[in-house]
Amino acid sequence: MTQNPPLSPSHLRIADDVRQRVLSAAQLRAHGVSAAEAAARCRTGGPWQQPLPGVYVLHPGPVTDEERLRSALLYAGRRPASGRRGVPAQPGPDTEPGYGEAVVTGLAALALHGFAAASPPASPVRIDVLVPRTRRLRSVGYVHLVRAAEPPCPEQVQGLPVAPVERALADAVAGLGDASAVRHLLTEAVRGGHCEPAAVVRELSRAELLGRPQLMDAVDALLAEGRALAENRLYDTVRSHGLPEPLWNVDLRLPGGPHLGGVDAYWPEEAVAVVLDTRAPRHSRLDDDRRRAEHDAQWSAYAAKREHLERLGVTVVHLSPKKLRDAGEQQAIVVRTALMEAADREPAAYVMILPR
Known part of the structure; x- marks a missing residue:
């Protein structure tokens, strides 16, 4: 069996590819780097750092947004079970095996989908990551685990597994108490053409969020916005055809x-x-x-x-x-x-x- 060659500190200092800058303990072991050696390199003044348990950033500088996202996925991920619903049995060309069933959701996912009303992908205090309900893992640092009986089939955005817009919205507004912020997110979802109001309401209903005070008026505004857009589409369909x-x-x-x-x-x-x-x-x-x-x-x-x-x-x-x-x-x-x-x-x- 061919083994991966050992990694040298000079090779790993800063690579152009983020997948070579952020690695899990398992990935390091596959390259011949022991846990003791990895820990030694993360000491004060060392060339590496450990932002999360079992995840290493192979340079001493500030961790970038992309590195934070990847480290969150590596922390929460595991290899998917073959044939499990919603998860490919084998990773696709843009899917990292180390991510397993972990899926970015919430505000970070909305930012990756291009929402202006969402913060940059990894700048919020936390990054929400969907994992199966059976995962024995705790939220830690900036990673907040969202457990799901059946995680949604992820979309690939910038090479990362990301929850569909309607699911990411539900997970985002579940943690927001600001009615104005909720309204802006829901409005942008429809006005920006990201998804239909019905899909958003369905997901909010599934998450049992429709009864929350900050969502009642926002959902009414969402449906009104959706109707106005539908009427404009009808006008365009009649006239353009x-x-x-x-x-x-x-x-x-x-x-x-x-x-x-x-x-x-x-x-x-x-x-x-x-x-x-x-x-x-x-x-x-x-x-x-x-x-x-x-x-x-x-x-x-x-x-x-x-x-x-x-x-x-x-x-x-x-x-x-x-x-x-x-x-x-x-x-x-x-x-x-x-x-x-x-x-x-x-x-x-x-x-x-x-x-x-």
Whole structure:
């Protein structure tokens, strides 16, 4: 078996590649450096330093943000079990074996995702790292371990395993008491196109955070921001794909009869309506009965409105903000098809159209 050659102090003083500047005790042993020798090099005035248990930075200068991130992952990491859900059985070309199942989350992850409202990746007092719930390891120094029954499938950002935006947001706001900071993070998530409001609310619900005072107003603002963005995407889809101009944001009502509901776009000659489905997602099984009942009531109202309109001959097209963002051309085809098929349908009942 070929062994790694021993490392010399001159070779390891400062390397261009951070992976050669920050190593775990196990990685050093693989290169022939014993624990005693590593400890000796970390003494006062020595060429190395030990920022975390079992992790060494192979130079005496200030530890950089990237080195802090890597050292946090090496401290929390271990080799993944083959075939475990959410973790590759073999490391990919950009994945370090020493990171194992450790995943950067919280504010550090948001900074890596490009959030302006988050601090630089490793400058906060702590770096949140997701690990499996079964890991027998403690938070130490600037590393705060976040335990999860099933860690999310990480994204590779700058060669580091990073939690998806919605999970990183939930872990970040769980540790924030400042309502303004929470609102800025949630707003940037949607306005910056990082993720859809529904995904954020779903993750906050899973983490049982929706009842916190600093999140209540922020989530309402998030959903309002998401609806405004979805409406703008709908405008762009109609105009950029040459669809006829509809009546925007109108209420439909039977003459002298009941209110039929509001629609986001309506083509009166074809009797085609578009409704943006911006409902918050169904809450998890961990939520209380009241939240599930609210969601079910909201869905029932959507279904009743659609059924009533279609009985009157109005075709209702439901579009989701995510599909408008990711597949605008396909959604335009869906609307165009509904408009073209109007000629083959029975004329719709007369409805009154009122501004909303």
